[in-house]
Amino acid sequence: MLQQTPVVRVEPVWREWLARWPTPADLAAATQADAVRAWGRLGYPRRAKRLWECAAALVERHGGDIPRGEDDLLALPGIGSYTAAAVRAFAFGERDVVLDTNVRRVIGRAWQAQPLPPAHLTRGEREHAATLVPRDAAASVAWNAGSMELGALVCTARAPRCDACVIAGDCAWLAAGSPGLDAAPRRTQAWHGTDRQVRGRIMALLRAAHAPLHVTGQAALEDIEPGQARCVPRLARHRRPGHCRRRVTRPVLPLAPVGTSALIADGHHP
């Protein structure tokens, strides 16, 4: 849930999920449509589908328990190296290297004097990080949690608070005069006018619908611009893949079929 989504948005949905489905078996017994609906407006609803599939796999392969072995975790739907490491470290107290964006930024600055880490995790970064994490399991968990928090709260992407940083005295980037941050490209995607905005509105309509959905014009999509709305009726009905050719220049479909198919499976749509 937390992937690319702030804690403040995730927390209420997470609490509702745990109250409704406290175990993998509980979630696996629900329908995929229930999972997609309960995802609410967190975005990237493919994650709800993956979570539901993961719960089913846990029941099928592990009797509803969560395995602690890396290979078993990586074999589950939707579990990559980051999530597997985070589960092992924070759920089981195992030594692992938990490299999220915040940790990568802290390591890149403090040890390598880089303003921001590369766009994608490199093998070199992973190998270097493995040399930094303490060998002792309990200490490694504290290191992972501490560096994650430091990156999230102090060593932030655009406005690091070096005056409040506990490792300022050892930071290579600060010692070098904090070079290059202004010139570093911004990676955040604008919201308004993007395919994510259109997908979000379509998913909201699908979640709220209890009958076949027909979108005729822009009335139900008040925050979508005319150029975007032109493609939405086709996407919302969604019988075959397509592309929106105005304003939304990338395929809108990769996420929409997830929710749509789930809702169809639940009997809400034709």
Ligand code: SF4
């Ligand atoms: S001193 Fe500044 S740049 Fe270095 S790790 Fe701390 S917050 Fe980040």
